[in-house]
Amino acid sequence: MASPRGVVWPLIRKEWRELLASRAWWIFLVLMGPLVGVAFISAVRAYGEASGRGGTSAGVGEAFSPLVGIWAPTFSGCEIAAAFLLPFVAIRLVAGDKQSGALKIESQLAAATWVRVAVKAAVLLAGWLIASLAAAAAVLLWAAYGGSIYAPELAAVVLGHLLNAGLTIALACAAAAIAEHPSTAAIITLSITVGTWIVSFIAAIHGGLWERLAAYTPTAMVGQFQHGLVRLDSLLIAVALIAAGLAFAAIWIRIGTAVRRRAWASLALGVAAVALTGALSLIRPSWDLAENRMNSFSRGDEAALRTIAAPLRIRVHLAPEDPRRVDLERRTLSKLRRVLPQLHVEYVSTTSIGLFEQTAAGYGEIEYELNGRSASSRATTPEAVLESIYSLAGIAPSADNDDDFRGHPLAAEPRGAAVVFYVAWPGVALACAALNYRRSR
Amino acid sequence: MSAPNPAVTPLVEVAGVTKRFGPVVAVEDASFSIRHGEILGLIGPNGSGKTTLLECMGGVLAADSGAIVRDGRPLTPDERSALLFYLPDAIAPWPSQPLAWALDYTMDIFGGRRPLREDVLRALELGPLLDRPLGRLSKGQRKRALLAIGLLTPQPLLVADEPFEGLDLRQARDLARKLRAFAGGDRAMLLSIHQIADAARVCDRFVLISAGSVCGEGTLAELCALAAARGAAPAGPGLEEVFLGLT
Numbered sequence: 081m082a083s084p085r086g087v088v089w090p091l092i093r094k095e096w097r098e099l100l101a102s103r104a105w106w107i108f109l110v111l112m113g114p115l116v117g118v119a120f121i122s123a124v125r126a127y128g129e130a131s132g133r134g135g136t137s138a139g140v141g142e143a144f145s146p147l148v149g150i151w152a153p154t155f156s157g158c159e160i161a162a163a164f165l166l167p168f169v170a171i172r173l174v175a176g177d178k179q180s181g182a183l184k185i186e187s188q189l190a191a192a193t194w195v196r197v198a199v200k201a202a203v204l205l206a207g208w209l210i211a212s213l214a215a216a217a218a219v220l221l222w223a224a225y226g227g228s229i230y231a232p233e234l235a236a237v238v239l240g241h242l243l244n245a246g247l248t249i250a251l252a253c254a255a256a257a258i259a260e261h262p263s264t265a266a267i268i269t270l271s272i273t274v275g276t277w278i279v280s281f282i283a284a285i286h287g288g289l290w291e292r293l294a295a296y297t298p299t300a301m302v303g304q305f306q307h308g309l310v311r312l313d314s315l316l317i318a319v320a321l322i323a324a325g326l327a328f329a330a331i332w333i334r335i336g337t338a339v340r341r342r343a344w345a346s347l348a349l350g351v352a353a354v355a356l357t358g359a360l361s362l363i364r365p366s367w368d369l370a371e372n373r374m375n376s377f378s379r380g381d382e383a384a385l386r387t388i389a390a391p392l393r394i395r396v397h398l399a400p401e402d403p404r405r406v407d408l409e410r411r412t413l414s415k416l417r418r419v420l421p422q423l424h425v426e427y428v429s430t431t432s433i434g435l436f437e438q439t440a441a442g443y444g445e446i447e448y449e450l451n452g453r454s455a456s457s458r459a460t461t462p463e464a465v466l467e468s469i470y471s472l473a474g475i476a477p478s479a480d481n482d483d484d485f486r487g488h489p490l491a492a493e494p495r496g497a498a499v500v501f502y503v504a505w506p507g508v509a510l511a512c513a514a515l516n517y518r519r520s521r
Numbered sequence: 522m523s524a525p526n527p528a529v530t531p532l533v534e535v536a537g538v539t540k541r542f543g544p545v546v547a548v549e550d551a552s553f554s555i556r557h558g559e560i561l562g563l564i565g566p567n568g569s570g571k572t573t574l575l576e577c578m579g580g581v582l583a584a585d586s587g588a589i590v591r592d593g594r595p596l597t598p599d600e601r602s603a604l605l606f607y608l609p610d611a612i613a614p615w616p617s618q619p620l621a622w623a624l625d626y627t628m629d630i631f632g633g634r635r636p637l638r639e640d641v642l643r644a645l646e647l648g649p650l651l652d653r654p655l656g657r658l659s660k661g662q663r664k665r666a667l668l669a670i671g672l673l674t675p676q677p678l679l680v681a682d683e684p685f686e687g688l689d690l691r692q693a694r695d696l697a698r699k700l701r702a703f704a705g706g707d708r709a710m711l712l713s714i715h716q717i718a719d720a721a722r723v724c725d726r727f728v729l730i731s732a733g734s735v736c737g738e739g740t741l742a743e744l745c746a747l748a749a750a751r752g753a754a755p756a757g758p759g760l761e762e763v764f765l766g767l768t
Contacts, residue, residue: 086632087629087630090626090629090630091630093626094615094626097617097618097622098615098617098618101617101618177614180612180613180614180615180616181609181611181612181613181614182612182614182615184576184579184581184607184609184612185608185609185612185614185627185670186630187580187581188579188580188581188602188606188607188631189602189630189631190599190602190603191630335581335582336579336580336581336582336583336598337583338583338585339583341583520617520618520619520654
């Protein structure tokens with residue numbers, strides 16, 4: 081018998097051949113170009129129009145950051161592909177073995193099932209990276225137009241989409257392993273994807289625990305990375321969920337193990353995954369890789385805030401759907417959490433939209449408590465919130481605010497992009513598919 | 522102390538294997554042994570539990586109880602993988618891949634008998650089909666291709682489910698003759714067969730199974746004697762009569 085280690089390379093070659101033999105992957109590859117292309121072309125046009133109206137770079141802010149203006153929309157094409165196309169490629173690779181009977185032969189290998197699943201996932205990720213060359217083409221075009229590229233923020237976006245693809249692959253592998261038929265696996269995968277969107281929707285209405293859960297959905301995670309924010313908790317939770325999904329798949333392709341044992345193993349895995357993600361959610365470090373530091377206060381403010389050692393409690397009387405609360409959370413509290421580890425924020429409201437709470441006493445108040453001193457305010461702007469905190473702490477920030485980012489306006493037209501994404505990319509992909517088909521015959 | 526006779530020493534034993542699907546007992550307390558180098562036929566009608574029993578042996582289906590035993594000790598999954606290779610019926614693995622690749626791949630992952638490759642290809646007349654994808658082979662061609670995969674695996678025991686299924690009389694006779702050529706020495710075979718005439722052509726010994734239970738085990742002569750001992754003397758000397766007498 082071949083040693084367990086000795087089967088890895090033949091398995092990789094086999095999975096790669098099976099990926100190339102899969103029509104689902106070639107369709108995915110062909111469509112990736114137009115999907116990324118339409119997003120990139122729209123983004124460049126919008127960016128160019130805004131830059132033209134703005135005239136010069138003087139005084140422009142984050143609206144002219146390629147991170148928000150170009151990379152986030154362009155890579156959203158990858159997000160759509162990951163949600164709606166990639167699952168079918170992954171399901172084909174796992175369910176194909178079950179349907180053809182190959183699983184019955186490969187189950188007799190001495191190699192552990194997790195090795196086989198890991199090999200499938202690695203090959204699928206390689207397939208995803210090849211398809212992501214469409215996004216790389218967008219980066220090259222942007223550079224050719226004279227656009228600015230800030231590598232760290234672009235790397236953050238790429239990392240976010242890579243993790244998102246990993247999550248999709250793990251979910252689809254798990255669904256294909258447990259389902260009898262590929263169509264059932266597809267329904268399970270899409271249901272879970274839609275389910276995460278529903279969690280985000282409910283979170284926007286009810287807040288609370290839902291809001292905390294929604295922060296770890298793939299959409300929210302990708303959103304963080306698309307803003308150049310790399311949170312260690314999100315990153316590790318994504319990795320843990322990918323590992324859990326693949327482990328679940330490995331449990332369910334062990335067809336020689338009794339269903340009851342597999343069910344118990346799955347339950348234990350689920351409990352361990354929940355405990356692990358719960359523990360990982362307590363991790364605080366994060367990095368703002370955006371060139372315009374859109375996820376951070378100015379360095380002067382951050383230095384001042386870091387001198388506050390005592391716990392800061394903020395009680396916000398705003399409903400989940402109140403735009404002021406959304407604004408406060410996005411522009412101020414999310415940044416504050418990164419600087420103040422001992423920040424405790426509590427949202428208080430009796431309704432979800434707050435429309436009929438407006439007349440209630442205290443609605444709209446933001447109460448601050450630090451070192452036994454308290455203050456309240458209704459202002460939700462970052463400046464006003466920081467002022468309240470500084471006042472309570474008795475400190476003054478350095479006047480030397482270093483917001484030296486002046487944006488990168490570029491009044492460019494997406495020249496040649498339509499040819500690249502709508503003609504050349506699908507053409508080359510189809511030619512490769514035809515070549516592969518002829519070779520395999 | 523004399524060395525054990527490999528002709529009668531069991532290579533492996535199936536001990537009390539039982540498998541239920543809900544209230545249905547597919548296999549009940551099945552026990553028999555397989556000897557070195559022999560071709561053992563698992564004989565029974567459709568639905569008698571042959572495939573279920575073989576899948577339990579091959580480790581692709583969990584048995585409710587029982588074990589595969591060697592030297593009086595139940596085998597671990599890894600030991601079982603090293604000892605036997607199960608070739609399922611009615612599968613079409615890797616349909617997009619050419620036969621040559623499938624043979625090399627299975628030899629790579631199982632560490633197959635490479636020196637036998639050309640002999641097996643010649644015996645099963647697979648040479649002209651090497652470049653053809655497995656999914657485009659006819660039923661008979663696919664049967665031979667899968668059998669080639671099985672014959673090239675290194676395990677001392679090949680367990681094949683219905684190797685003659687779907688073949689016409691001439692093909693079945695031809696295949697039986699070729700299988701015989703590859704058995705013996707370090708290769709034993711357990712073949713499940715529902716056509717008794719096919720079984721009689723190729724097997725050294727037989728295990729008769731009916732309604733999930735093993736009804737008898739032995740050579741044709743031993744089974745005749747067993748039937749007579751049970752007061753069900755067969756009407757004739759053939760395996761069919763013995764089978765009818767014992768089930």
